[in-house]
Amino acid sequence: MATSTSVSLPLPSSRRGLGSRGYRVQRFLMRDRTLGYLFLFPAILVIVGLVAYPFASAIVMTFQAKTAGAPGRYIGLDNYRELFNSEQFLRTVFNTVVYTAVGVGVKFFLGLSMALVLNQERFCNNLFRSFLLIPWAIPTVMSALNWRWIFDDASGLINNVLVRLNLIEETISWLSDPHLAMFSVILVVVWQGTPFFTMSFLAGLQAIPKELYEAAEIDGASVLQQFSNITLPRLRPIFITAVMLSAILTSAAIQFVLILTNGGPADRTMIFSVLAYHLALGGAQRLGMGAAVSLIFFPILVVFIVFLTRRMLREKGD
Amino acid sequence: MALRMTTQRRALQGLGNGALVLMVLWTAIPFYWMIATSLKHDKEIYGYEATLIPERPTLANYATVFRETPYLLYLRNSIVVAVGSTVLSMVIACLAAYAIARLNFPGRALLARGLVFTYLVPTSLLFIPMFAMMSVLRLTDSLHGLIIAYLGFDVPFCSWLLMGYFKSVPVELEEAARVDGCNRVSALVRIVLPMSLPALVVVTFFSFTHAWNEFLYAHVFTSTTGARTVTTGLVNFMSQDVFFWGPLMASTVMSALPPVLMFLLFQRWVVKGLTLGGVKG
Numbered sequence: 001m002a003t004s005t006s007v008s009l010p011l012p013s014s015r016r017g018l019g020s021r022g023y024r025v026q027r028f029l030m031r032d033r034t035l036g037y038l039f040l041f042p043a044i045l046v047i048v049g050l051v052a053y054p055f056a057s058a059i060v061m062t063f064q065a066k067t068a069g070a071p072g073r074y075i076g077l078d079n080y081r082e083l084f085n086s087e088q089f090l091r092t093v094f095n096t097v098v099y100t101a102v103g104v105g106v107k108f109f110l111g112l113s114m115a116l117v118l119n120q121e122r123f124c125n126n127l128f129r130s131f132l133l134i135p136w137a138i139p140t141v142m143s144a145l146n147w148r149w150i151f152d153d154a155s156g157l158i159n160n161v162l163v164r165l166n167l168i169e170e171t172i173s174w175l176s177d178p179h180l181a182m183f184s185v186i187l188v189v190v191w192q193g194t195p196f197f198t199m200s201f202l203a204g205l206q207a208i209p210k211e212l213y214e215a216a217e218i219d220g221a222s223v224l225q226q227f228s229n230i231t232l233p234r235l236r237p238i239f240i241t242a243v244m245l246s247a248i249l250t251s252a253a254i255q256f257v258l259i260l261t262n263g264g265p266a267d268r269t270m271i272f273s274v275l276a277y278h279l280a281l282g283g284a285q286r287l288g289m290g291a292a293v294s295l296i297f298f299p300i301l302v303v304f305i306v307f308l309t310r311r312m313l314r315e316k317g318d
Numbered sequence: 319m320a321l322r323m324t325t326q327r328r329a330l331q332g333l334g335n336g337a338l339v340l341m342v343l344w345t346a347i348p349f350y351w352m353i354a355t356s357l358k359h360d361k362e363i364y365g366y367e368a369t370l371i372p373e374r375p376t377l378a379n380y381a382t383v384f385r386e387t388p389y390l391l392y393l394r395n396s397i398v399v400a401v402g403s404t405v406l407s408m409v410i411a412c413l414a415a416y417a418i419a420r421l422n423f424p425g426r427a428l429l430a431r432g433l434v435f436t437y438l439v440p441t442s443l444l445f446i447p448m449f450a451m452m453s454v455l456r457l458t459d460s461l462h463g464l465i466i467a468y469l470g471f472d473v474p475f476c477s478w479l480l481m482g483y484f485k486s487v488p489v490e491l492e493e494a495a496r497v498d499g500c501n502r503v504s505a506l507v508r509i510v511l512p513m514s515l516p517a518l519v520v521v522t523f524f525s526f527t528h529a530w531n532e533f534l535y536a537h538v539f540t541s542t543t544g545a546r547t548v549t550t551g552l553v554n555f556m557s558q559d560v561f562f563w564g565p566l567m568a569s570t571v572m573s574a575l576p577p578v579l580m581f582l583l584f585q586r587w588v589v590k591g592l593t594l595g596g597v598k599g
Contacts, residue, residue, distance in 0.1 A: 033421075035502055036423035039416060043410050046469045046470060047432055047436050047473075050470030051439060051444065051474075058444070068449060068450055120330070120331060132342070133585070139573065142573055145566065146351065146352045148556075149563050150348060157370075202589075203589065248440060254442050254533075255534070272442075277445075281538060287450060291446045291447065294443045297443075305438040312478065313431060
């Protein structure tokens with residue numbers, strides 16, 4: 001590339017000295033079409049090799065009895081048939097819906113409250129903002145481990161404090177009581193995931209022009225009226241994006257359940273990603289069954305994904 | 319009227335301050351417990367003499383982690399994987415984003431859509447076929463395998479983020495440079511990249527912390543100590559009965575520190591990058 005060295009030279013003279021063949025090669029390389037595909041080639045390789053191909057092979061796997069390393073044997077719809085006849089699977093569907101809906105719902109309201117509070121003016125507000133966002137920056141595995149210890153039956157923080165305050169006689173089994181386990185897991189999901197909503201909503205709040213509120217105030221609108229007529233409609237696009245993104249990520253997050261309860265007690269916290277993990281990588285290594293569990297939820301996810309893809313590209317000005 | 323407004327405003331401020339105190343406590347207490355536990359002797363952690371505040375703080379748990387566990391090896395593996403996948407995904411994503419933002423060719427919009435779409439497909443849908451694929455390619459139990467696997471998430475995400483930034487660099491600057499004899503590649507390196515520095519910081523932060531925090535692939539693809547990263551290494555500690563909460567919390571504190579420090583350092587840019595779409599929408 002002779003041209004790259006001399007920025008100040010005008011175009012024709014900088015190409016002087018290239019043979020006509022070199023010139024043609026360079027022009028070919030610099031054409032948008034060639035260069036575009038050349039630049040995108042590694043990314044396409046990544047998409048195809050690490051997402052599209054595995055995804056397609058997962059679909060094939062669901063029709064197979066397959067273990068790792070060995071070729072699969074086609075068994076038609078047997079995997080799906082077995083799943084729909086299994087009580088464990090039906091419980092998993094129910095759990096996943098509850099886990100995702102409650103988790104996202106609580107994160108949404110807590111995140112909105114946090115954003116509104118942080119949007120007020122006060123002393124050292126930036127410091128509070130940084131601090132409240134930290135749970136999002138901590139690796140989720142570390143949060144899950146920490147919470148498992150907080151919930152510990154004998155010496156965990158919660159039981160420790162409750163006993164000291166004489167509020168309970170016997171310690172509570174937060175993670176192994178069938179009625180409490182799901183609640184405890186969702187609590188951790190909320191602790192970790194609320195800052196994402198806070199960040200998104202806070203950015204949205206700060207983008208609302210102050211004049212709108214001033215004008216409303218002159219017209220005598222109360223704080224509540226300002227909230228429902230200015231703030232909420234202005235945040236609506238962000239609400240939709242954040243809820244959808246969080247629904248995808250929350251339903252798919254495996255580490256909280258895997259570390260806190262491993263799906264127990266008696267499948268009370270079993271969600272689809274954990275069930276897929278157990279089927280595919282537990283003792284029996286039934287990859288086909290595991291893939292079927294993962295993919296049964298894909299039709300729901302794909303609606304969200306397609307919708308979000310459109311939004312995310314539109315917002316990039318495409 | 320004005321009086322009613324001030325009263326309302328004051329009440330709201332008070333309510334906000336009260337809520338803030340609760341939120342700070344809700345956020346802080348788990349941190350506190352993690353750090354406090356890591357500084358306690360076993361006697362203060364378990365049983366009747368358990369304390370809420372460490373009475374005789376000690377670094378013994380930290381010493382145990384380094385002396386008796388392969389934590390340093392896990393740390394090294396995490397750094398190798400995070401740096402490797404970050405560098406690779408940066409190069410691939412810069413090229414892809416530039417092509418989509420600036421070059422005109424058929425299929426451009428489709429590829430842009432493909433990148434975003436793949437970013438949104440969660441790894442929990444892909445880990446089973448990925449495990450089968452990695453086994454066939456003999457890339458399980460290897461850091462190379464993990465670096466490659468993480469590109470599947472990092473490249474689409476980074477390309478999407480960079481696309482928007484590259485579009486915001488004025489085309490005129492680039493055209494001027496090209497009139498002066500820059501070709502596309504040097505225009506990218508000399509004009510577009512320096513002007514997108516904030517975006518590059520955000521992208522580096524995201525791919526590094528993603529690799530550092532990733533658990534599922536690391537857990538599924540590795541079964542030997544030599545290739546474990548910090549996340550799967552710590553979970554493995556937990557499943558061994560000998561290893562208990564003091565040292566485990568010590569290693570948790572140390573492993574959470576790098577991403578938290580990075581976040582605090584780059585926070586302004588990170589929040590902006592993460593919510594870019596939302597702000598514009």
